[in-house]
Structures are given as C-alpha cells and as structure tokens.
Amino acid sequence: MMKVGVIGLGAMGASMAMNLHLAGFLRAVWNRTRSRAQALSRETGVAMAESPAELAAGVDLVLTAVSCDSDLEEVINALLPGVRPGGAVADTSTVSAATARAMAAALKPKGAAFLDCPVSGGVEGVRNGRLAMMVGGEERVLEHVRPALATLATTIVHMGPSGSGQATKAVNQIMAAGINQAVTEALAFGESMGLDLTKVIDVVSQGAAANWYLSHRGKTMVAGCFEPGFKVALHHKDLAICRAMGGPPLPIVDLTLENYQRLIDRGYGAEDISALYRIKREQLGAG
DSSP states (O other), X not given: OOOEEEEOOSHHHHHHHHHHXXXXXXXXXXXXXXXXXXXXXXHHOOEEXXXXXXXXXXXXXXXXXXXXXXXXXXXXXXXXXXXXXXXXXXXXXXXXXXXXXXXXXXXXXXXXXXXXXXXXXXXHHHHTTOEEEEEESOHHHHHHHHHHHTTTEEEEEEEESTTHHHHHHHHHHHHHHHHHHHHHHHHHHHHHTTOOHHHHHHHHTTSTTOOHHHHHHHHHHHTTOOOOSSBHHHHHHHHHHHHHTOSSOOHHXXXXXXXXXXXXXXXXXXXXXXXXXXXXXXXXTOO
C-alpha cells in the first residue's frame, strides 16, 4: 500500500491525516507547531517526523496543507533533501497558480512530481471525506496517487498542467464570494422587511435560488453564530490571490475584499465568512 505523510495539521490537514490513517495510508506527520503533530501521533500511532525532509524520505506521497504561498515554498524547500525519486507531493493549499508551477519546477530535478490539488467543501467536507478536488499536474501521477486522495475527496478532476488546479480554485473562490454577497444581503433585506427568516430560508431553499451556502449557513448566520467553517481572513487571502492573477476587473472580488477587511479590522477575521451578514445588516438597517 502507498505510504503517505502529511505536512500541515490545521483544521483541514488534521482531518485529512485522520482519514488517510483510517484507510491505512498514513505513515508520518509533521507540523510547524510541534504539539499538534505530537497529539496526532499519539492518537494514531504513526511516526512524528523531525523535519519535512525526514518525512519525505520515508513515504511515497507527501500531502501538504498550509496557509499561504510563502508557507508552501518553505515546506517544499525543506523537504527537497529527502524527497524520493519517483515520489510525489500533492498540495491541497490555496496558493497562486504561479507558485504551484514554481514548486513543480523545484521538485523536477529530484525526479519527483508535484500536483496542485486545492479542495472545496470546508470543514464539513474534509471531516466526511467528501471534498471536491481540482488537480493540476501530470495525469499519470494523479492516477497513481488517486487511491490515497480518494479518502479525502469524492470528486477528483484533472484540470490540466501544473497551476490548473489553483486556477480552478480561483474560479471557486470568486464564485463563493458572489454567493456570500447574495445570500447575506438577501437575508438582511428579509430581516429589514420583518420576515421570519427561518421560514424564508426553508422556502427559498426549495426553489430556484437554493444553494449549499444558504442551506448550511443561513440559519446559523441569522442566529448570530459565525463559527468557522471557512475563516474570513483565509477567504480574504484567497481573493487577494485571485486579484493578483491579473485579467479583467473583478468587481465582486473587490467588494468582498473591502467588506472582509472591515470585518478583520473589527476583530472578526477568525469568524466564518457568513460574518459578512454583520455588514449587510448594518447597511440595510436590519434588526
């Protein structure tokens, strides 16, 4: 069976590691904050590597789940001395397409492959192993490691060469921003009209405007609960990447970045992105 190591044990990475462990793939973990790796090692019995290079030397596939481009660059540079020829790195972080291509280029002289494998589905999706995964890189490499990735995602689609997975994730993040804008504004409008929002959510969720976000976040946001989920600060980071990728103006991205910055400045950056409802309520005079 393929041996997998996981680097990055935050909310997403820890659940990925556990799913891989339950399926028999996990062999080692590493995390910059050592206590998280120690806790997961105790729980699963798998090895806690002393460094990314040590982890890479003992596995066939390294799965990374880190926060930003600079973190990924640091991790790849650190594991390069240990990575095996014929091995692979599958990165599930959200970074720029350019960074993904640069990491693939860094691994190539070592005879190792890189797949950019960003995911969508949030905390619920990763806990249940039901993420959607968009993959850039060599398709033959994806097919080789697919059995391990299938413990994390029910939908795994090869999008094209290196960077294509991250470009697809940018599409996802822009779309998520638009949905967040629409749902929070519509519900704040409903509140300003004096409607029973529980009933509004129930009926709208059965019609043409139904969507995952309304069904999974609607009732919690109107109750004032903004437990992540997907943090405001992280979506802000992702949308900044989208804007930096160039191309035509992105009005929804610009508006959402502005709104999220207001939330971050007020101390709400660690809340779920449904906290945008706070701003919409103020703008519409709801409540």
